[in-house]
Amino acid sequence: MSITATNIKKTFGAYTALEGVDLNVPAGKLVALLGPSGSGKTTLLRIIAGLEFADEGSGRIQFHGEDVTDVPAGERKVGFVFQHYALFRHMTVAENVAFGLNVRKRKDRPSKDEIGDRVNKLLKLVQLDNLGKRFPTQLSGGQRQRVALARALAVEPKVLLLDEPFGALDAKVRKELRRWLRHFHDEINLTTVFVTHDQEEALEIADEVVVMNNAKVEQVGTPQEVYDQPASPFVYNFLGNVNRLQLPWRGLGEGTAAPFTDAKIAFVRPHELEIIRYRVGVEGEVATVQSIHAAGSVARVTTRRGSNEFIDIELSRARLDELALQPDDSVLLRVRRSRLFAEDYAI
Numbered sequence: 473m474s475i476t477a478t479n480i481k482k483t484f485g486a487y488t489a490l491e492g493v494d495l496n497v498p499a500g501k502l503v504a505l506l507g508p509s510g511s512g513k514t515t516l517l518r519i520i521a522g523l524e525f526a527d528e529g530s531g532r533i534q535f536h537g538e539d540v541t542d543v544p545a546g547e548r549k550v551g552f553v554f555q556h557y558a559l560f561r562h563m564t565v566a567e568n569v570a571f572g573l574n575v576r577k578r579k580d581r582p583s584k585d586e587i588g589d590r591v592n593k594l595l596k597l598v599q600l601d602n603l604g605k606r607f608p609t610q611l612s613g614g615q616r617q618r619v620a621l622a623r624a625l626a627v628e629p630k631v632l633l634l635d636e637p638f639g640a641l642d643a644k645v646r647k648e649l650r651r652w653l654r655h656f657h658d659e660i661n662l663t664t665v666f667v668t669h670d671q672e673e674a675l676e677i678a679d680e681v682v683v684m685n686n687a688k689v690e691q692v693g694t695p696q697e698v699y700d701q702p703a704s705p706f707v708y709n710f711l712g713n714v715n716r717l718q719l720p721w722r723g724l725g726e727g728t729a730a731p732f733t734d735a736k737i738a739f740v741r742p743h744e745l746e747i748i749r750y751r752v753g754v755e756g757e758v759a760t761v762q763s764i765h766a767a768g769s770v771a772r773v774t775t776r777r778g779s780n781e782f783i784d785i786e787l788s789r790a791r792l793d794e795l796a797l798q799p800d801d802s803v804l805l806r807v808r809r810s811r812l813f814a815e816d817y818a819i
């Protein structure tokens with residue numbers, strides 16, 4: 473089921489949390505809402521869920537073309553998982569998963585056996601079969617989040633909304649669980665939106681990334697698109713390391729049309745620069761090696777151009793060994809790919 477949000481505005485008193493946001497989540501996709509703290513991700517997710525409402529008369533929410541803007545949360549058929557697993561401590565894992573079914577009105581409630589069957593299937597799906605009789609305190613953080621996911625799925629939602637589902641877990645478990653989520657999503661193919669402020673998480677598992685900043689959507693694209701073709705300096709900075717090159721730089725900025733005619737800056741990722749040893753008559757911008765970081769499979773060389781412009785270059789260890797660079801060596805830098813932005817563009 474697809475999700476469409478159109479022109480969503482949300483103010484809390486004088487504060488604007490969402491400024492006319494549009495969002496389109498194709499059916500069956502896994503979409504990340506990515507942005508810094510306070511950018512409006514959770515508010516947007518809650519509005520999609522029906523736990524919060526957009527400002528009077530502003531936007532609409534549609535599920536598969538059907539307007540659900542005024543439909544209460546309980547009737548939208550969404551599954552919701554929060555950062556802090558809100559499992560019921562006094563209930564077993566199986567009882568937690570069954571909860572949404574057990575509280576249904578008698579006429580809508582499946583039989584005890586049917587509920588038992590469904591719980592078993594779900595526990596299997598989240599790879600927690602055999603743990604149904606345990607209590608939440610007897611589980612690890614990652615296992616608890618998987619119970620929360622099974623519980624959200626028990627009521628057969630049409631969309632799944634996850635708010636920083638792995639936010640409270642340590643880095644290693646987080647990594648494992650996000651891979652698991654991707655795999656899990658491919659199995660069940662339920663339209664899923666998840667909120668994260670972790671770039672790596674969004675880039676690694678989402679089909680599409682919605683980058684948010686200051687109550688607005690900055691860019692929507694596949695992980696590769698938002699990483700390789702950032703639409704703004706904000707996206708460049710937020711999604712990885714970037715050099716801001718002062719112009720003039722040979723080959724950059726020539727023939728650029730307004731509004732970039734006067735103050736402009738080229739944004740270049742460290743791996744989009746090439747570094748070679750200085751040779752007379754060879755094209756490139758002259759710089760001096762400042763420091764070399766060779767730990768890991770990717771090496772980073774920091775260079776200085778002019779008196780105070782520092783430029784980072786990433787290259788393979790093999791290439792670094794080949795160049796045999798030393799601090800204070802003269803080098804030439806060449807740009808493989810860059811984008812120009814006005815210097816005063818607010819980040």
Ligand SMILES: Nc1ncnc2c1ncn2[C@@H]1O[C@H](COP(=O)(O)OP(=O)(O)OP(=O)(O)O)[C@@H](O)[C@H]1O
Pocket residue numbers: 484487488489507508509510511512513514515516669
């Ligand atoms: N109920 C509320 N009352 C007042 N302000 C609120 C309320 N809910 C959210 N806000 C404000 O709206 C802004 C956006 O909040 P939101 O939780 O959507 O951001 P976020 O991008 O999810 O951030 P985080 O990653 O920190 O959760 C924040 O500045 C927040 O303080």
